[in-house]
Amino acid sequence: MGRPIPPPYRAGRLRPPRGTGPRWRRWSWLSWLLVSLLLLVVLVVSAGAGLYVRAGRELRHTEAVADYAGRPAAGRGTNWLLVGSDSRAGLTPRQRAELHVGNGRVQNTDTIMVLHYGEHGPYLVSLPRDSYVPVPGHGGRKINEAYADGGPRLLTRTVERATGLRIDHYAEVNFLGLxxxxxxxxxxxxxxxxxxxxxxxxxxxxxxxxxxxxxxxxxxxxxxxxxxxxxxxxxxxxxxxxxxxxxxxxxxxxxxxxxxxxRVLDTSLAALTVDRGAGTAQVLDMGWALRRIAGGEGAATTVPVRRPGVMVAGAGAVLLWDENGAKRLFQSLCKDDPIPTSADK
Structure with missing residues (x-):
């Protein structure tokens, strides 16, 4: 494996890779699937007090957020790590063929985003799956491989290390949720x-x-x-x-x-998994922040990229962040300040 690329730690200007167009165009279909399903859960759960209580009982949880030595200090506002998994688990060969999703065993996460809300925002930042970052205990790797290496907890720690942000909550949607x-x-x-x-x-x-x-x-x-x-x-x-x-x-x-x-409530909840510290109230807060973004508030953007398609031994083609621009972006989120791309819609 080649020399690990250090995390983004400089201040600078945000700009997309040459030829890629506006950042929102680079969102994958799974990014929109993730946002869609999280909004759906909010719409259903907010229907009444009875559904609110029931959703709290049936929300699925996983170990995703934990303390460790050197963990970033808490900033202002709230940060969610939103993950879209394209797992084929549970699909029959016929279902795979009908959905045109292939027969491979998928362990990685295809969509990784950070949602921030506080006094400013809300902001939704996409972290491209091929981003080359240090994965604790595994050296430099593509960021989506952290999930395969150690599940939600290692992925959360990897994102914290790469961004300097403390992640408060985690939400994951599976491939077949939509x-x-x-x-x-x-x-x-x-x-x-x-x-x-x-x-x-x-x-x-x-x-x-x-x-x-x-x-x-x-x-x-x-x-x-x-x-x-x-x-x-x-x-x-x-x-x-x-x-x-x-x-x-x-x-x-x-x-x-x-x-x-x-049936709709059961299906929506089955598509969503959150960290153990997240209850119905936190999920609703997260969902309303996403709804505000969908309505034109805040901003949705992608971490600035310096060089896409770089070949690294043992990792293949990877994507390198613009260290200056990425640090400026994540520092703004940590302080709950308007982000440098807040004018981009």
Missing amino acids: VRVVDALDGVRLCLEAPLRDERSGADFPAGCRRMDGGQALAYARARYADPEGDLGRVKRQRRLIGAVADAMVGPDVYLDPTRLK
């Missing part, structure tokens, strides 16, 4: 101005409006290669899907049907 939530809603209605066919995602839809089940919605959200707009077109569809699912969650077909409401 599929199951959409199916619990008996599908969502989506409209296409032109046909969409993408062999890699499995999308094959004519122009017009139709009701899509969970597998179709996933294909709709993942399609990119056959879209003339590429990632930009994909992001537009992902936002439409999030809106369609949110509308269905708060519609009378759900709230006036106790059986369906229970």
